[in-house]
Amino acid sequence: MYKVTIGLEVHCEVKTNSKNFSSSRNTYSEYPNENIDTVDIGLPGILPVANKEAFRKSLMMALALNCKTPDVVMFDRKNYYYPDLPKGYQITQMEKPVGVDGYVMINVNGEDKKIGIHDIHLEEDTASMEHFSDYSLIDYNRAGVPLLETVTTPSIHSADEAIAFLETLKGIFLYTGVSEARTDRGQMRVDVNISLSKDDTLGTRTEMKNINSFNNVRLAIETEIKRQIEVLERGGEIVQETRRFDEEKMQTFSMRSKVDAVDYKYYIEPNIPPIKIEDSWIEEIKKDIPMLQYDRVQKYMNEYELSRYDSEIIVKDKLVSDYFEKTISLGCNPKSSANWITSVILGHLNKNDLKITEIYLTPKMLVELIDMVDSGKISSKQSKQVFAKCLEENKEPSKVVKELGMTQITDDKTIRDIVVKVLDEHPDLIEDHRKGKNTFDFFVGQVMKATRGQANPGLTANIIREEIEKR
Template identity: 45%
Template sequence: MNYEAVIGIEIHCELKTETKMFSGAPLGYGQPANTAINEIDISMPGTLPQVNKTAVEYGVKLSQALGCDIDTLMRFDRKNYFYSDLPKGYQITQQFYPLGSHGSFEFFVGEELKSVRINRLHMEEDTAKQFHEGDITRIDFNRAGTPLLEIVTEADFRTGEEAAAYVDALRLLVIYLGISDGRMDEGSLRCDVNISIRPEGQEAFGTKVEVKNLNSISNIQKAIEFEKERHIEVVTSGGAIVTETRRFDEKTQETVSMRTKESAVDYRYFVEPNIPPIRIPESLLQPLTQELPVAKVQRYHEEYDLSYYDANVLVKNIELSEYFEKLVASSKHYKLIVNWLTQDIMAVLDKKEDKSMEEWIKPEFFIDFIDAIESNTISSKQAKQVFAKLIEGESPKKVIKDSGMVQISDEATLMAWINGVLDANPQIIDDYRNGLDKSIKFVVGQVMKLSKGQANPRLTNEFVIRELDNRK
């Protein structure tokens, strides 16, 4: 019997606001422990929450980008959650009236465009961070109160590849919107996966297991693939899947049980009494006009005839994508530009340091470089030499001139060298007649020596073959 996985994803996205969700304390990632807090964050008596307007604006932006229905009357709820990482003993969230609902999101899996249904998007506050040291637990409240958006999908994914591609695409989306830095390694974007299996063709879902706090795109795919195989092994051996929460162990590349769920946790939700319903102002509900990543990939494919792979590579680097737009405004050599950007430039981006792309390599210099290659002014080997100077800020035209790199493409000049080599080495013609291809390479090599490397290698090769055919 063949089984398929049924997967749903919950993403917690920290927002890039200046202050916290319900207090005026600054966001404190990387700050000394317990320094980016105020009395609201640690729930001192008499304190009251105040909603962060910028966080609401960011929530509306993402809701619009995901095609969600937006509830313009904001209401918050209390989720009673008696853990040490929530000093109030509850979390302010949106259980009953999420900001966004019934949306959908398109993303690429390789070159195939897929779509996932978005169940809900709601706002809440993050918890404090705990550090366990033996029998001691230390708590840093800097993260407590950080604005969060939780995005919950329907169980529309069937493979780890699809799930990983979705998370990567949504991470890029929040970066494009400017609402989060999307740093999974820093916890700015965290992912929980719910997975079950069922026989192919069956409608009913199987028993669900949750894998918590996946912190990289690759780990999402690995965890899902491991869980699917684990589920299949348990079921086919006559066992039963246990409803539980698991984590992914990077060392063993396996999921590990954290706790079982014998019954649903009763969080005793009720309306947050300290935040009255708030009508979202019209100024925050203006239509989203920004071009989003998937649309940009489609445009690059259609307008510049780029492959979906190349378009995706470009779009995933916002600065490189913007630089590409400037270059193609002055040049039609789209494919050549993309090849150098996505291969050679990306390989040395660390040399840019804190400069912008335009400060590092002037767009006009890059265009001069591309034109020199396209016009066969320089060979591919010479292009590598010019590129080394280009990333140091030098003008390609000056480098080519000063180094005497200009290729010789004049047919009369090339043919004079070719005939000279053949006249001096008549045995080459016999070798060619006998099918020895090395005869061509010999003549081309001799011409390159005579020209001090400046002969156009492509034209030289063509002319050599033509002349040898004539002399057969």
């Protein structure tokens, strides 16, 4: 048996108005070279101006990942020639990144695990390129977009853990609003390092760069583990190298060995003076970090006694989780609220591709609706109708109930009078019932018909049973 050790480097674009070191817009654009200025294409004489918002969000992410933040943050230059890098160097952080030595808690199939964060640093994205047979196209829209790189320690030991980590990280990006973390727009890209060993020492690792979906991360890891096992079983040696994962062939291919590794000649960026981080600023940022998914799941399970399954469904989207918590703060029973959200509301959202904030039903209205059911004012079946009509006509539940004349009859005498009348009309069927034939549902149906479905079903059944007994 081999022990698998994995380290991840996750690049994620930070959501800001302008780019990391220029004033051009940081936004997704369908048109190439639309969001660029003199700085982004590296014209002679330009200087970088650090984006404070990108910086604040990076610090927020560092804090959310329990990192230590330095007193002074500096930037460095990473030098290499490639047309996607217009200045010929990338401004990044080596010596004094925004965060070091952090960790994040993840849950893998019900088991809690702690993943170490080596560091998190802020840098700028490169231009995107498209290569054709005899020419290439460059789009500088992405050049200079703030990019946060999160580097884990080698503390991940399976593809499942890697995916759980990535999902957790993505969740933190979304919860903190640091990034939209959309893999379909290349906003989140993953480098994977993998090594195998038979004991506790680390084996030689290989690296796969720029994997752009979590599913491909899983496939790449599984494929590379399989390859490394085959090599080792053959008595071969793993070479330290960069490999490329080919999702169609389901194989990894060698790209370049360690010997050919580029020397990036890192040195301090002279145009950005060291930035002092005041404690008061850190405290301010901490206050802006909401409770994150992992902690919410713990809370829902321990305090509200929800299942892990339901808790995880609710926290998947922060808006849904916030909605849920709002209903509880309004005094709603957590289980009823969770049931409504997971079984009714999310279904509606998915079907209509809506956000929970886009539907007419506010947390307050949901609590109202649940209260009406709990107090027996309307039946559970009726409540589903009310929900549908409420969204359809943008009306409050109480108003819908009133308009439909939809109050439940829970008065014993009213129901009993109707039951007696129904039984009186069908003495033959009472006989059949006594002989063991199922005529009970018929009686219920008749009562419902007579009350236009407003009779409380439980109460109705009890009274029918009692009245038959009497005869």
